[in-house]
Amino acid sequence: MKGTHVKTFGIIWVLLFFCTSSPLLAEQSLVVSGISALQGNTVTQAEKLAFDDAFARAYLEIALKYVPSSSSFDLMRKLRGFAASRGNQDILQYKIISRSQQDNALLLEVDVRLNDAPLKEWLQAQGLTTPLFLRPKILLMISSRGPGLSERHEWWSMKTPRVYNPFETQFALRLRELGENVSDVPQKFSLPQSGMDRTIYVASSSGAAYLITGSVSHKLTPESSLDSRLELSLVDIGTKQIVSTLNVSLRGSADQKTMNDLLISSVIDQIRSHIAKKVTAINPMAKEKSLCIEGVRDYTLYQALINTLRSMDNVTKITVSGIKGHTVCHTLEIDGRLENVLDTLKQKQLAEADILIDGDAASIRILNP
Secondary structure (H helix, E strand, O other): OHHHHHHHHHHHHHHHHHHHHOHHHOEEEEEEEEEEEOOOOOHHHHHHHHHHHHHHHHHHHHHOOOOOHHHHHHHHHHHHHHHHHHOOOOEEEEEEEEEEEEOOEEEEEEEEEEEOHHHHHHHHHOOOOOOHHHOOEEEEEEEEEOOOOOOEEOHHHOOOOOOOOHHHHHHHHHHHHOOOEEOOOOOOOOOOOOOOOHHHHHHHHOOOOEEEEEEEEEEEOOOOOEEEEEEEEEEEOOOOEEEEEEEEEEEEOOOHHHHHHHHHHHHHHHHHHHHHHHHHHHOOOOEEEEEEEEOOOOHHHHHHHHHHHHHOOOEEEEEEEEEEOOEEEEEEEEOOOHHHHHHHHHHOOOOOEEEEEEOOEEEEEEOOO
């Protein structure tokens, strides 16, 4: 009996070594295509550009596994810069599968193996992995004046139905396209007591974490140009402190919608950089948790549990931390709560098991393996 027990332990240990060694490298393998124009480039130049295009597509394909659809527009806007900054340092191995030329274009198909750890860290630092419902809610309260003397729009001073003014509507659309959680105009709200800031009170009562407030004005000049001015403040509702103040003045012959777009483009990145700080504070980088699986006697079942955990978007790394008898302990790096990870695992119904969670530690006891 004793000899059989030792033999079983040895088999489990060897199998665990092979099944857990790959994730330690934080790598992903995939096949991607790259394209480059031949016209105006030498074959060598075209091949380098096609390689760069293929590797950028590899980054994109991996990133889309971790980035919610609400942030996909922002991802497309920023990812090329990240890929260019990394050069080839994340490429562990690659192999050209096919090379062809069509209509003055060089096409490469490449099997590439990438270290994706720097990409994951960058995605989290940019706040791109945070889903829309976890991002801080933003409310806009920007007075609009002009170009006519009598044209003024402040939704919080209007009778219902209250709607964003044209500038706020364009600003809200741009922010939403970039994955920000912009609140609709609240139709009902109470007025503050005397002495309290009305805009902060309304934003707080609507559940907003940030308030973008200020004014935008358009004045028609004698030369029939628009003189446009934007004054904005970003307010952290939790602290009731102004975290950023921006002032922009533009003059041009464009229409009001175009001038609004130009004003928004000049401030949106600075506004979002402050919002991103709260996103990363609310949703910090992956934190280590511990998980022990007891009663490991069936390698196939164990491997199914581990593979299921690895397939979850919020599980970034799994390593074996110790083995004792038929109990295997692991260190997990996850985004979010350990309870959510184990709830998802439980829904897969891979095995009859008891699950116990105590803070950052959990155990799974397999029943009747």
